[in-house]
Amino acid sequence: MSSPARLRMNRTALVPVALLALCTVPLAFAAGWTPVLLLIPIAVALWVLRVGVDVSEEGVTARSTFGQRHVPWHDVAGIRVAPRGDLRLVTTSATEIRLPVVRARDLPRLAEVSGGRIAVPAPPAQ
Incomplete structure (x- = not known):
């Protein structure tokens, strides 16, 4: 992995963020304080563009809207699947x-980009 x-x-x-912005524009000019409403689509767009996971040779970085948390590979014990299907790095x-x-x-894709450092568990036996 380079x-x-x-x-x-x-x-x-x-696309829905753009529609939200389009619907917000008429409301934003209704009164003197309402241009603040234009910050809502901007914040949602920032969230869509920023949030995610970066996997590199050094480790895994979980990015939120305003912060990030980097975990080196030697500190990774595994992956846990939460009840609603989201993943947690242990x-x-x-x-x-x-x-x-x-x-x-997305676990197979995550295992692939990790270079084999994260394994895909076998399906349960029936």
């Missing part, structure tokens, strides 16, 4: 870090 793999939200999620100190945007269905 450059970090970036797992982000699909950019088509910006560290060797037994803390869990939510991996935004990535779900259980």
Whole structure:
């Protein structure tokens, strides 16, 4: 892996944000204080563009709207699938870090971009 793999939200999620901005414009000029409403679509667009997971040779970085948390590979104990299907990175100190945007269905892709450092569990025997 030469450059970090970036797992982000699909950019088509910006289409509803654009519609929200379009619907907000008439309201934004209704009174003196309402231009503040234009900050809502900007904040949602920032969230769509920023939130995600970066996987590199150094480790895994979970990015939120305003922050990030980097975990080096030697601190990664594994991945836990939460009840609603979202993934949590389990560290060797037994803390869990939510991996935004990535779900259980994305586990094979996450295992692929990790270079084999994260294994895909076998399906349960029936």
